[in-house]
Amino acid sequence: MSFRVLITDSMHPVCEEVLHGHDMETVVAINSAPDELAAISANVDAWIIRSGTTISEEMIETAAKLKVIGRAGVGVDNVDLGAATKRGVLVLNAPEGNTISTAEHTMALLLSLSRKISAASASLRSGEWNRKAFTGTELFEKTLGIAGAGKIGKAVAQRARAFGMRILAFDPVLASDVADGLGISLVSMDTLLAESDFITVHTPLNASTRGLIDSEALAKCKDGVGIINCARGGIVDETALLEALNSGKVGGAALDVYSIEPPSAELSGLLVHENVVATPHIAASTDEAQEKVARQVAEQVVHALRDEPVSTAVNLTVALADVQPEVKSYLALAARLGTFVSSLMNGHAERLITGCRGQLLQPHGALLEVAVLKGFFTNLNTSPVNYVNAPLLAKEAGLHSGYETHDVETGFSSRLDVELLTDGKRIQVSGTVFGDDEPLLVRINDYRLEVRPEGVILLYQNNDRPGMLAGVGAVLARNGINIASLALGRRSKGEDALTAINVDENIPDVVLSEIGALEGVYGVHTIELPT
Numbered sequence: 001m002s003f004r005v006l007i008t009d010s011m012h013p014v015c016e017e018v019l020h021g022h023d024m025e026t027v028v029a030i031n032s033a034p035d036e037l038a039a040i041s042a043n044v045d046a047w048i049i050r051s052g053t054t055i056s057e058e059m060i061e062t063a064a065k066l067k068v069i070g071r072a073g074v075g076v077d078n079v080d081l082g083a084a085t086k087r088g089v090l091v092l093n094a095p096e097g098n099t100i101s102t103a104e105h106t107m108a109l110l111l112s113l114s115r116k117i118s119a120a121s122a123s124l125r126s127g128e129w130n131r132k133a134f135t136g137t138e139l140f141e142k143t144l145g146i147a148g149a150g151k152i153g154k155a156v157a158q159r160a161r162a163f164g165m166r167i168l169a170f171d172p173v174l175a176s177d178v179a180d181g182l183g184i185s186l187v188s189m190d191t192l193l194a195e196s197d198f199i200t201v202h203t204p205l206n207a208s209t210r211g212l213i214d215s216e217a218l219a220k221c222k223d224g225v226g227i228i229n230c231a232r233g234g235i236v237d238e239t240a241l242l243e244a245l246n247s248g249k250v251g252g253a254a255l256d257v258y259s260i261e262p263p264s265a266e267l268s269g270l271l272v273h274e275n276v277v278a279t280p281h282i283a284a285s286t287d288e289a290q291e292k293v294a295r296q297v298a299e300q301v302v303h304a305l306r307d308e309p310v311s312t313a314v315n316l317t318v319a320l321a322d323v324q325p326e327v328k329s330y331l332a333l334a335a336r337l338g339t340f341v342s343s344l345m346n347g348h349a350e351r352l353i354t355g356c357r358g359q360l361l362q363p364h365g366a367l368l369e370v371a372v373l374k375g376f377f378t379n380l381n382t383s384p385v386n387y388v389n390a391p392l393l394a395k396e397a398g399l400h401s402g403y404e405t406h407d408v409e410t411g412f413s414s415r416l417d418v419e420l421l422t423d424g425k426r427i428q429v430s431g432t433v434f435g436d437d438e439p440l441l442v443r444i445n446d447y448r449l450e451v452r453p454e455g456v457i458l459l460y461q462n463n464d465r466p467g468m469l470a471g472v473g474a475v476l477a478r479n480g481i482n483i484a485s486l487a488l489g490r491r492s493k494g495e496d497a498l499t500a501i502n503v504d505e506n507i508p509d510v511v512l513s514e515i516g517a518l519e520g521v522y523g524v525h526t527i528e529l530p531t
Helices: 014-021 034-041 057-062 081-087 099-115 117-125 151-161 176-181 189-195 215-219 238-247 265-271 287-305 325-344 362-378 390-397 468-478 509-516
Strands: 004-007 025-028 046-049 068-071 090-093 143-147 166-170 198-201 225-229 250-255 276-278 349-357 400-406 415-422 425-434 438-444 447-451 455-462 483-490 497-503 521-529
Touching (some): 004 014, 014 025, 014 287, 068 287, 090 287, 099 117, 099 250, 099 276, 099 287, 166 189, 238 250, 325 362, 325 438, 325 521, 362 400, 362 415, 455 468, 468 483, 468 497, 468 521
Parallel strands (some): 068 090, 143 166, 143 198, 198 225, 349 400
Antiparallel strands (some): 447 483, 455 497
16 A cells, blocks of 8 residues: 655655655655645645644644654654644654764864864964964863763763763663663762763753753852753753853853753853854754654654554554553553652662552553653653653663552552652652543652642642741742642641642742741652643
8 A cells, every 4th residue: 555755844865765665655845835735734644844844733633644743853842742642643753863963962062162172263263373372171081970871971971981081970760780881970960060070961851950050050060160061951051151151160161052042142142252162953963863863754654654563653642542541541640650750759760660559450550650651751851752662761771660460449449659769768659530530649658648740739848837838828929920729748747748739830949949948848849740
């Protein structure tokens, strides 16, 4: 059977070569008018894009025969995943094609930073010959700190070792035996900051990593430290970075990504700073990377159209089609519980166990375990995580996972438990689904309470005495943060309590610090879950 594949962005020629080699017809429509595109897409089986095309819900509905969307790259924020999933359209990406290119660009920035190449080149082009002004620093025997040792972080470590560098890494998931095999010393973030000559970040951007390198972190660094960011804008606090550059605390910075892209006028001082190397988000922009992602997405689309196994599914509608609706609700809950425990994690993850209570859940333990892993790694990984790659990510990180089945406890027909062991400490959460697909958290560690696992959740412990909630509420009100709902839990009268508050917007770090400074309040966290 022949299939028609629509391509609406410039693609490496290998994409069409692969498709034609499997007897697929291609329709290339770049920069087409909306009406023309709607007419073309109505009669295609697959649609391949890069970042230039945004596929909306309306476009998905118009493409009546559409079965597969392929994104030649990692991010799928330009595809309405909810609409695609609702329609049963499988969305695929090509997450690994840019690993080497990004790692090499990181090394290029590291070398440019250490040898002042950008400034020296500009000086020479302006007619100067000032060799003494550009005395550099060897990488040999220097310490490189890697925040986030996923695929790209590991690739950077491998290349930096060839320069004779000492490699430190902070990664809450990577197991020590895996790190040892890569020549990486796992350390705390504070140790990484204090001992590194250069620091490069390779984490996702989420609530726990936004502003990871801020003024407080930079104050802990060596004088003259070099900062590199090829990951996501916002991980490095740009205002704090500029202040540290001006003071001399940071000796130089190399940036490929920015909190606003293209960078706003507010960043002009940073971009023109004499000790900054800046590139326009080009870490993945190599011929080789573009060929790899084009080839991978084409091959995945071919497999999907032929109902063959795929390995880069972003949604898994097809694979989960036979699961009964009640279990699907628990799969969504499982992913949220996985994200929840990863947000509370402090230390290295060692073991993640999914507990399935009740007759509904017991036959689906393996699938629920994968759903928990999916949520867990989504909060920690720079690339999209799905049901296919989540177990592989756990294996690569050396994280031991499994599932257990138990009889249901009184009061619940079904309950899902997730337990995370980190450096000898346990984090335990439980949830269930009530009524019309309403998920609820019903236990956090030893505290029983009912929390809606969605949106932004403020979580803290406090002394069990009058006025505690009022104090926190006053801080939120003063900062214009609205409370949507809240839940309180305590083991017994007079013991410390746990409070969970659903709020309508993100809580800035300065507000969290203000809450944490209240007498009797401690262990303050924010958790971001899908709405």
